[in-house]
Amino acid sequence: xxxxxxxxxxxxPPGGSLRLSCAASGFTFNNADMKWVRQAxxxxxxxxSRINRYGGVTYNVAVVKGRFTISRDNAKNTxxxxxxxxxxxxSAMYYCATDQARGQGTQVTVSS
Numbered sequence: 001x002x003x004x005x006x007x008x009x010x011x012x013p014p015g016g017s018l019r020l021s022c023a024a025s026g027f028t029f030n031n032a033d034m035k036w037v038r039q040a041x042x043x044x045x046x047x048x049s050r051i052n053r054y055g056g057v058t059y060n061v062a063v064v065k066g067r068f069t070i071s072r073d074n075a076k077n078t079x080x081x082x083x084x085x086x087x088x089x090x091s092a093m094y095y096c097a098t099d100q101a102r103g104q105g106t107q108v109t110v111s112s
Contacts, residue, residue: 002026002101009094009106016086020106022079022096030074033058033099036081038092038108048094049081063089086110 008020020036035050049070050059057070069082079096086108093105 002098004096004098004101004103006094006096006103006106009108011109011111012086013112014086014088014110016110017082017084018086018108020081020083020094020096020108022103024077024079024096027098029072029077034070034072034079035059035097036070036079036094037097037102038090038094039105040089040092043092045095046092051079083108 003025005023006020008018010018012018031053033050033052036048037045038048039045046061048061048064049068051057051070051072055072067085071080088110090108091110092108094108095105096103
C-alpha cells in the first residue's frame, strides 16, 4: 500500500521559512517521480514543484521560483520542500504526491 505522510507545516509570519517533509513507503521511491501540490481554500489543486527519480527538478510554478526548493533523499525515502520568503498567498494545504497517489497533506498558514 502506498503511503505518503507529510509533516513540517505550521503558522509562520510573512517572510518566514518552513521545510516540509514527506515520508514515502509501499512503493519503490527511487523509481518514482515526485511532486508537491497545494490547495488553498476555495481554489483548485496547483502543482508547485516536481522532481524526477534522479533528483532533477523538472518543474516549479512561476510564483515560487527563487523561493521554494524541492529535493529528495532516496536513501531515506523522503521528499522535501524548502520554502523561504513565504507570502500570505502561499497559505494552503500542501500535499506530497506521485502520479497515482497523494498524502493527507500538511497545512501551511502564512500570517502576521
